[in-house]
Each structure stands twice: as C-alpha cells, then as structure tokens.
Amino acid sequence: MFGNCEEGACRTVEHNGDGYIVCSYAVEKIDVRLFLNDDSGQPYGRLRKVSRSLQHPANLLMNGGMYHEDLGAVGLYVEKGNEIKGISTKGGWGNFHLLPNGIFWGEDGRLGVTETKSFIKSKMKPDFATQSGPMLVINGKLHPKFLKNSDSRKIRNGVGMSKDGKTVHFAISKRSVTFWNFGKLFQDELKTHNALFLDGTVSALKTKTFSKIGWRALGPIIGVFEKTQ
Numbered sequence: 001m002f003g004n005c006e007e008g009a010c011r012t013v014e015h016n017g018d019g020y021i022v023c024s025y026a027v028e029k030i031d032v033r034l035f036l037n038d039d040s041g042q043p044y045g046r047l048r049k050v051s052r053s054l055q056h057p058a059n060l061l062m063n064g065g066m067y068h069e070d071l072g073a074v075g076l077y078v079e080k081g082n083e084i085k086g087i088s089t090k091g092g093w094g095n096f097h098l099l100p101n102g103i104f105w106g107e108d109g110r111l112g113v114t115e116t117k118s119f120i121k122s123k124m125k126p127d128f129a130t131q132s133g134p135m136l137v138i139n140g141k142l143h144p145k146f147l148k149n150s151d152s153r154k155i156r157n158g159v160g161m162s163k164d165g166k167t168v169h170f171a172i173s174k175r176s177v178t179f180w181n182f183g184k185l186f187q188d189e190l191k192t193h194n195a196l197f198l199d200g201t202v203s204a205l206k207t208k209t210f211s212k213i214g215w216r217a218l219g220p221i222i223g224v225f226e227k228t229q
Helices: 047-053 116-122 179-189
Strands: 010-015 018-026 030-035 060-063 077-079 082-085 102-107 110-115 128-132 135-138 156-161 167-173 194-200 205-207 221-226
Touching: 010 179, 018 179, 030 077, 030 128, 047 060, 047 205, 047 221, 060 167, 060 194, 102 116, 102 194, 110 116, 110 135, 110 156, 110 194, 128 194, 135 156, 135 179, 156 179, 167 179, 179 194
Parallel strands: none
Antiparallel strands: 010 018, 018 167, 030 221, 060 205, 060 221, 077 082, 077 128, 102 110, 102 128, 135 194, 156 167, 156 194
C-alpha cells in the first residue's frame, strides 16, 4: 500500500528506456484540491504561487489539464463543488480532442479517472473535476489511436487510477516521450485501469523532494495534501 508520506509516495521509474517521476498515493490518506484563480480572481499561473498561498504545504502540485491563452480551462472544470466551465464533447484539432478524452474527479472522498461519455452518463456531482485528453488507458486498454512508432515526442504528465479505486498515480516524464510509451507506463508499470493525459511540453511538478518547473504559465493546477482528521 502506498502511503501519504513523501518518501514512500514519489520515486523515479524507468520504463521502456524512458525515465519518469511517479507519485503514488493511497486515496484514503490524501485530500486533492484544484487551483485556478487566486482570491483576487487572477489565475495563479505558476506552481510556486499556489505554494505560497497555502497555509499547509502540499505533498504534490502538478499542472492539471489543458487551458486557453487566458489560462481558463478548455473543458469541464469544477472547484469546491462549483462548476466554473462546462463539459466539452466535441472533437477537433489537438490532444484534447483526440477522443476519447476524460475527466479526473473527486466526490465524497473517492477519486476517479473516467472517459467523458461515461462521466456524463453517471450524472455525478463532483467536488472537483478537470477534463483533459486524450485518455491514456481506458478500462485497461491503451488508447486505440496511439502509434507505437510515432515520432511525436514531448514532456508529458498524467494521472491514473488503480482498478479498485484505492490508489492514484501521478507521473511526469523526465524527457520527451511518445503517447504510446507514456500510456504503456500507466498500463504496464503502474497497472492503472484508467489513466488521463494532462498536458505536454508545459508539464510541471513540485513535491517535497522533486521539482520539474515548466516554462510558461499554467491553467488548472492539482494539489495533493495529507488528510487531516
């Protein structure tokens, strides 16, 4: 079982010749929050700005989904139970629209990664949710549009859930990787039943022992905290 302490949660992983930072947490031991705008209504934009605003330090901060030039979320974004941006079901150009895409969500202490159409059918009312795409792993299977011999390589980060819903995994590549290899990390190494791509190139991570800072301002940001009684 993965703990909530930093030493037991985050580590470096080598898979198929690529290196990653992976942080794994027992769902029952953590709280997850999303951050987009500060108290003045302005986007945080940077992990360090979120970190400075916190009364208690986060175990992990990571960019949490795709966004527009104004840093607003592209798809569904729910924070503290409030839906700030509605769900998107349309196809189109770019990674977000490489369907199926999906949603990372939390509700009543549960966490999940769910394909968008299935999420809509569930009629869930999440405490938080962020939509991104494409899905990396869908019910244990790799996204059908990933190419094993693709030459598109970028820094990538994502989130995945174990089949029993008890463990959540966050991962970021140390160097540029393909979608195929990133998806195989979640499918083969981390054994996730469902996993979601969060973003590429701009990907950033901050924990107590690891730091990988992106080169531009960010939209939605995920925070993982030790659960308090």
